[in-house]
Amino acid sequence: MDEKDMTLRVEALESILVEKGYVEPAALDVIIETYEKDVGPRNGAHVVARSWVDPAYRERLLTDATAAIAELGYGGRQGEHMVAVENTADEHHLVVCTLCSCYPWPVLGLPPTWYKSPAYRSRVVIDPRGVLADFGVTLPTDTRITVHDSTAEVRYLVVPRRPEGTDGWDEGSLAALVSRDSMIGTGLVEVPA
Amino acid sequence: MNTVADLGGMMGFGPVRPEPEDERFHADWERRALALTLAAALPGGWTIDASRSARESLPPGEYLTSSYYAIWIKALERLLVGAGLVGADELAERRALRPGRPGPVLAASAVPGVLAKGSSADRPIDSTPRFAVGDRVRTRNVHLVGHTRLxxxxxxxxxxxxxxxxxxxLPDSNAHGAGEQPEWLYTVRFPGRELWGEAADPGLTVEIEAFESYLAGT
Structure with a gap:
């Protein structure tokens, strides 16, 4: 089915649902605006940066991620039960949903297309290093890799490693370094050259 | 059900194609598809598990050749017809042919609260958990005809x-209108070699969430 037909199909469905009184068009606009403007990976970057500068917060995040994330004002749909996992020199974490597209919306927003693609979902559980190579990421061969397959309503946030050379940086400057991919585990955080 | 959506370990889909962070939608219809799916769940009354079941049980060829929001729309149409809210004839003619059924509607003013609250799957339970952290367990070798998350x-x-x-x-029952039937939920970790054999990356661990009925002791 081509894009033009999907456009017509979705327009038709919306008009049917509106005409039958099941959907309020203004509600659709608010949903879209929420996930286009308000809820996205900058929320997660805030959480990660806080955990880097505040050891007590880091401890709370790793113990009860849902509560620690709520402290910063984030929570709700698709983030009701959160777990944070921290990358170290020895262990690297990756998140996937092999069965569908489960993703921590309150901290990362909507999942990118690649996260929902058969290419990613099929391969990351059996060949994570191959997938990382697609992102230009090579880990040392002795770094262990843990892949989290989100098969229920638990959602994962990866806390990437804080890059070297950032001692003394404030939370905002650190958050600006934290990419969405680094919080899924398909990227690393680096200081721009 | 052994569905095509259960993709872990399949091969041949080619490389993963990264995208920039600000690329959230690729067409305007994807925005509407997202919003319609979220908004229609209230009048529809179906659970998130029923939504997932509808998506994964699309015909396999269609599932693999549809973009993700197209999968959502096709599943939404099935759910609407299944719930009796929209007729197949209305979808075919692409217009409403009859008035709708009265019921709850998501108001624009309610959206922020609904999204901020979410819909937790955590439930109270009377039983004690059968397994504890560190226990060795074996997942059941079952091939159910209904929805499952194993x-x-x-x-x-x-x-x-x-x-x-x-x-x-428990998604297995909740997807099919058989009630929530809450169960203890565990994260279980498997060495890569247990899943993929001797050729697996020796440093690989894969974790899944498993409901208690998915597990047996060893």
Missing amino acids: PRYARGKEGVVERVHGAHV
Whole structure:
């Protein structure tokens, strides 16, 4: 089915649902605006940066991620039960949903297309290093890799490693370094050259 | 059901194509598809598990050749027809032919509250958990005809309980209108070699969330 037909199909469905009184068009606009403007990976970057500068917060995040994330004002749909996992020199974490597209919306927003693609979902559980190579990421061969397959309503946030050379940086400057991919585990955080 | 959506370990889909962070939608219809799917769940009254079941049981060829929001729209149409809210004839003619059925509607003013609150799957339970962190467990080798969240690659495999999450709504029953039937939910970790054999990356561990009925002791 081509894009033009999907456009017509979705327009038709919306008009049917509106005409039958099941959907309020203004509600659709608010949903879209929420996930286009308000809820996205900058929320997660805030959480990660806080955990880097505040050891007590880091401890709370790793113990009860849902509560620690709520402290910063984030929570709700698709983030009701959160777990944070921290990358170290020895262990690297990756998140996937092999069965569908489960993703921590309150901290990362909507999942990118690649996260929902058969290419990613099929391969990351059996060949994570191959997938990382697609992102230009090579880990040392002795770094262990843990892949989290989100098969229920638990959602994962990866806390990437804080890059070297950032001692003394404030939370905002650190958050600006934290990419969405680094919080899924398909990227690393680096200081721009 | 052994569905095409259960993709873990399949091969041949080619490389993963990264995208920039600000690329959230590729067409305006994707925005509407997202919003319609979220908004229609209230009048529809179906559960998130029923939505997932509708998506994964699209014909396999269609599933693999549809973009993700196209999968959502096709599943939404099935759910609407299944719930009796929209007629197949209305979808075919692409217009409303009859008035709708009165019922709850998501108001624009309610959206922020609904999204901020979410819909937790955590539930109270009377029983004590059968397994504890560190216990060795084996996933059941079952091939159900209904919805399940135990991936094929992790069936009949031995692992270790990593976390105990409390009790959660059981998708296997909730997807089919058989009630929430909450069960203890565990994270179970498997060595890569248990799942993928001797050729697996020796440093690989894969974790899944498993409901108690997915597990047996060893």
